[in-house]
Amino acid sequence: MQATIEPTENAAAQIEFESQRGGFTAPKAVLQPQGSFEAAAIxxxxxxxWNNAIEAGQSWQMDQPFAVEPAMFLSYVAAVGAEDYAAAERAARIGRVANPKDPMLANNLVFALANQDKKIDVDELLSRSAPPRDSREEAVHNATRGLVAFRAGDVQQGRTYYSLATKQSLDLNFPGQAALAASYWAREEIRARSEEAAEIWKLARTLTEHTAERDAEMILSRLPKDSIRSSLPMY
Incomplete structure (x- = not known):
């Protein structure tokens, strides 16, 4: 078959996806044809x-600068995977040149900026993009608004948004997304040294135990152990 002798970028990425889902390993020559940055990134x-994912993602974005997919991939793995928020910001900004109305690229840009403690007007920035396309994207936007509120010092509003995002994700049957929102919520409660930190950390831990997705568990594992212990009640 032509697709397995000289696979295109998209064909190689699809083969990689199917190999992970089906539990088989495709030959490296199939997964990484010349210029197959998407497959290498995935x-x-x-x-x-994460370092190689970012490197391949940057090559993918350079190869397809007008596409949304590499910008979304790179801004996510740089921020969530590597905590390289400057790289995530660059990826989102490049993607928004050709896709200024994409609501999730706007979300990822806000997320990257907030994690760098850069002063932003989230309402103004998000208003320049289209509204979330569905309830799942709305939940993601609410989680990001929670982060922005925490970093602005409005802990109560941050809790409101994170709580809403977590509940929405659970109601939509996206447990991995709910766990990720709760994990970032726990991180912000710990950073704020709040009395709610222990309770939210326990919530996040419980949610991570009910999803096969590993990103939320990774976020929790990065939280300073001393901060977690100091946030938990003493018995």
């Missing part, structure tokens, strides 16, 4: 090899 992300 493969590295699957291994949680």
């Amino acid at each position: 493969e590295a992300r699957g291994r949680e090899d």
